[in-house]
Amino acid sequence: MMEALAAGELRPLREWLAGLQVETDRLVVLPQWDVHPVPDQPSQGRRSVDRTEAAIAEILRQWEKAAIAPGGVPFLLLFVLTVVEAEWNISYHFEPLWETLEAAAQCVRERGARLEAANQVAGRAVVALMESVAAQIHAENAMVTGQLEAQQAALDAAVVKAREAGELARRAADGLPDISRYLLARIAEIDDVCGVAVARAVRGVREFLAMGEPLDEAIAQIEVAEDGGHVTDFGYLSEIQAHRLALVSLAERKDDPWLRVDHGKIVYLYPFAVRGVPPQEVLDAVATRCADWELGGTRRVSVNSSLNLDDVWHGSDAFERRYGGALVELPDVMVSGMDGRPLDQVRAEIRFSRLGNHYVRFSREIVDASPADLYAAMLRAAPEYGAARVAFRDGRSPRWRRLSELALNLAEDVCECLGDTGGRDGSRALASPGMFHVVVAVNAASTTLGPAGDARQEVRTAAGLQGVMGTQLLTNPVTHLIGSIVEWARYTRASDLTTTITGLTGEQIVRTSNTTAIIAPGMPEFAHNGRGHVVEFVASLDGLFTGWSLELVDHYQRVEAFRARVDTAERNPGGSSQALRALARELDAERTRLNDFAMSVRSTITLIRSPSLVSSPVVADVLRLVLDGSTFHQRATELNAMIEEVAKDQLGSSIAKLARQREEQESREEERREGRQRAKLEVFLAVIAGAGMSGVVQVLQAGFFQSRDAAIWATGSVSAIGIAALALGYFFWPRGRR
Numbered sequence: 001m002m003e004a005l006a007a008g009e010l011r012p013l014r015e016w017l018a019g020l021q022v023e024t025d026r027l028v029v030l031p032q033w034d035v036h037p038v039p040d041q042p043s044q045g046r047r048s049v050d051r052t053e054a055a056i057a058e059i060l061r062q063w064e065k066a067a068i069a070p071g072g073v074p075f076l077l078l079f080v081l082t083v084v085e086a087e088w089n090i091s092y093h094f095e096p097l098w099e100t101l102e103a104a105a106q107c108v109r110e111r112g113a114r115l116e117a118a119n120q121v122a123g124r125a126v127v128a129l130m131e132s133v134a135a136q137i138h139a140e141n142a143m144v145t146g147q148l149e150a151q152q153a154a155l156d157a158a159v160v161k162a163r164e165a166g167e168l169a170r171r172a173a174d175g176l177p178d179i180s181r182y183l184l185a186r187i188a189e190i191d192d193v194c195g196v197a198v199a200r201a202v203r204g205v206r207e208f209l210a211m212g213e214p215l216d217e218a219i220a221q222i223e224v225a226e227d228g229g230h231v232t233d234f235g236y237l238s239e240i241q242a243h244r245l246a247l248v249s250l251a252e253r254k255d256d257p258w259l260r261v262d263h264g265k266i267v268y269l270y271p272f273a274v275r276g277v278p279p280q281e282v283l284d285a286v287a288t289r290c291a292d293w294e295l296g297g298t299r300r301v302s303v304n305s306s307l308n309l310d311d312v313w314h315g316s317d318a319f320e321r322r323y324g325g326a327l328v329e330l331p332d333v334m335v336s337g338m339d340g341r342p343l344d345q346v347r348a349e350i351r352f353s354r355l356g357n358h359y360v361r362f363s364r365e366i367v368d369a370s371p372a373d374l375y376a377a378m379l380r381a382a383p384e385y386g387a388a389r390v391a392f393r394d395g396r397s398p399r400w401r402r403l404s405e406l407a408l409n410l411a412e413d414v415c416e417c418l419g420d421t422g423g424r425d426g427s428r429a430l431a432s433p434g435m436f437h438v439v440v441a442v443n444a445a446s447t448t449l450g451p452a453g454d455a456r457q458e459v460r461t462a463a464g465l466q467g468v469m470g471t472q473l474l475t476n477p478v479t480h481l482i483g484s485i486v487e488w489a490r491y492t493r494a495s496d497l498t499t500t501i502t503g504l505t506g507e508q509i510v511r512t513s514n515t516t517a518i519i520a521p522g523m524p525e526f527a528h529n530g531r532g533h534v535v536e537f538v539a540s541l542d543g544l545f546t547g548w549s550l551e552l553v554d555h556y557q558r559v560e561a562f563r564a565r566v567d568t569a570e571r572n573p574g575g576s577s578q579a580l581r582a583l584a585r586e587l588d589a590e591r592t593r594l595n596d597f598a599m600s601v602r603s604t605i606t607l608i609r610s611p612s613l614v615s616s617p618v619v620a621d622v623l624r625l626v627l628d629g630s631t632f633h634q635r636a637t638e639l640n641a642m643i644e645e646v647a648k649d650q651l652g653s654s655i656a657k658l659a660r661q662r663e664e665q666e667s668r669e670e671e672r673r674e675g676r677q678r679a680k681l682e683v684f685l686a687v688i689a690g691a692g693m694s695g696v697v698q699v700l701q702a703g704f705f706q707s708r709d710a711a712i713w714a715t716g717s718v719s720a721i722g723i724a725a726l727a728l729g730y731f732f733w734p735r736g737r738r
Helices: 002-006 011-018 024-028 052-066 072-088 095-114 117-144 148-171 177-211 216-227 234-252 279-292 371-379 403-420 471-475 525-571 577-609 617-629 632-704 708-732
Strands: 257-275 302-304 325-336 342-353 358-369 389-392 428-430 437-449 456-459 499-502 508-511 515-519
Touching: 011 024, 011 072, 024 052, 024 072, 052 072, 052 095, 072 095, 072 117, 072 177, 095 117, 117 148, 117 177, 148 177, 177 216, 177 234, 216 234, 257 371, 257 403, 257 525, 279 302, 279 325, 279 342, 279 403, 325 403, 342 403, 358 371, 358 403, 358 525, 371 437, 371 471, 389 403, 437 525, 471 515, 499 617, 508 525, 508 617, 515 525, 525 577, 525 617, 525 632, 577 617, 577 632, 617 632
Parallel strands: 437 515
Antiparallel strands: 257 358, 257 428, 257 437, 302 325, 325 342, 325 389, 342 358, 437 456, 499 508, 508 515
8 A cells, every 4th residue: 555655646545544444535635725625514605714614623533443454544644634735736725734734733732642653753753744835835826926035935934844744754654664665765756856956046036136156056956866766756757857847947037138117007907797786777876885895704995887988989989978987996915925924915906998998907116127026926817826815905895815816706795885875686796816917017027137137227118028038928818827936037028919009109009818018118107008908998898798698698598498488388278368378478578678788789899899988099099909809799709609609590580480379379278269169069959959849849739729710820830939949040050160
C-alpha cells in the first residue's frame, strides 16, 4: 500500500479503511467547496462556510472505527491529507482545504493521547506534514495575490513543519515502518522543493525587482532541485520547471527598458442584470427608495440621478433614446491579506442603466506602479484571486474573501431591496463571479533600465511601449490560473486573444476577453474619461446579454409547459373545448409577450450599433471598433437565432396543433349536442304519438257506434290529426349538420 500512496493513488488506502467500516466517501467531500461538509445536511451553495466544526465531528466519527487496527488512525489521517491534496490540484477555494487540515489536527490534539505510543508519534508526524501542506497552500495563496513577501514567509514555515514531521517519522519507524518510510519520502520532497528551491527563488525575485540583484544563484538552486533526483513526484517537478522558466525570462530582460506606470487608473467591472424588473422601474426605485436600502451590510454614501457621462452620450436618436441612468456611491472598500496587512483601497459604486446593463464598479488611481504592482492589481478582480479580507471601511459590514464575492453580494442585495420596497416579486440578480472586466488607463508612463533603474525615460505615445518589459500585462487577459512565480514575465506582447485600436494621436485601446487597456500618455484626464466611458459601456453589455438569454429561457420553458398541456389534451379527446380555447388564449398571449420581447431586444441592439447613440462621429467610430473587438456581434446573432427558434419551431407548432384539436373537439361536441336533441325529440314525439293514438281510438269508437254523421266526423278528425302529425314530423326531421 505504501507504493500506491507514493504514486498518489487513493484506492488501496480507501479499500483498506473500508475494511474497517470507515466511510471514506464522507471524508472525501470535506475539502470540496461546492459540497456541504456533512453529507446528511443541506448544501450551502457557493458561499464560503466554516467547515472546521463539521469536519471535526466527521473525522472523530470515523476515528473510532480506524482505531481498532494498528496504524489505523495514522492511515485515516493520511487519507484525509491525500484527499485535501487531490482537491488542491483542481480548486482555488483554499479555505475548505485549510479548515479540513485544521480539523484533523484538532482531532489529534483531542484524542491522540488515547492511542498507543507508535500510533501517537505517527499521528503527530502526519499532522506536522498537514501543517506543512497548509503552509504551502498559504504560499500559493500569496502567489496568486501578488504578495511575494508573504509567499516567502509561508514557504519558510512549510520547511520548518516538514522537518518537524521528519523527526517524528523517524521516531515512528520502529512501530510503523511503512508509514515512516512514506512520510520521510514525502518530507524529503517538500524540504528540497520548498526549502532549497522555491523559497530561495521567491527571495531572489524580491531582490531582483527591488534592487536589480542577479538571479543566477536562485536559478542554479532550482536546477539542483530539478535534477538532483530527490524529487520524484512529477507534479513537484513540473512546478519547479515553471518557476525556473519564469526566473530565466526575468533574467534575460534584466537590461531591457522596464515599464513604470507613473499615473493611471484601474477599474473593476462586474456586470449584472435584474431579472423580472424593467430597467426604468429599477431607476425609479433607486431614485425614490435607495436611501433606505442596505447593500452589502452598509448604507449608501450618495445617490446620483445620472451616470456622470460627458455630453457626447447625448445622441441624436429619432426616438430620443440614450444611454444614461443613475449611480449609487458606497463607502470605500479595503482589501487586506490573510495576515491583515492592507493591500488596496478602492472606491465602490453601483451603476444602473436605462438600457439594463447595470454593473458594480470598483476603481482606484495607479501611481508609480511597477509591472509586479500592476500584475497584482489586475489579478484582484478575478474570482480565482486568492483568499483575502475584503470589507467596507465603515467597519459595519461583514467581510468577504474577494472583490468578486462582494460584487455578487451587492447585485443580489439590489434585487432583494427591489422586492422589499415595492418591486416585483421574484426579481433576482443575473450575474456570476467570472463575469468581470478590468479597465486599465495609462495617463503617464516612463521606462527604467532594468527593474530598479533610477533614471526614467518618458513615454510619449503608445508605440513608445513597444518591446518594453511589463507592457505585456496590458495586452493579455487576467488568467484564471497562475502556475509560477512572476508568471507574467513569460507573457507575450501580441496574441490571438488581443484586439488593438489605434486613435488619432497614436493612443491605443487594447482589448482582451476580460481586460481593456487605454494606453494614451499625454492625453488629458477628461479625454481619458471619455474613452473609459466607451470601454466600460461595452464591457457592461455582458450583463445585458445574460439577462436577455435567461428571459428567453423563461419563454422557452413556458412554451414547453404549453406543449405538455397540448399533448395531454390530445390524449384526452373527451376534454372540454372551453379549456382548449383558454389554453389557446394563453398561447396567443405568450406569443405576444415573445414578440414584444424580441422587438425590445432588437431595438436596443440596433440603438447600441447605431452611430446616433453618441453625438460625435469619431466617438461613434471608436465605439464601433470596440464593439467589433468584443463578443457583442456574435452574441447578438446567437440571441436572435434563439428567438427565431423559440418563436417558430416551438410556439408556432403548438398553436397550430391546438387549433386542429380545438376544431376537432368542437365538431365532436356539436355532434353530441345534435344527438341529444334528436333523442329528446324522439321521446317527445313518442309521448305525443301514444297520447294521440288513444284519442283516435276513442273518437273512432264514439263515431262508429253512433250515427252515420258522427262516423264521418270522426273519420275527418282522425285524418286531420294524421296530417298534422306528418307536418310536425317533417318540420322536426333532421336535415344535416351545420
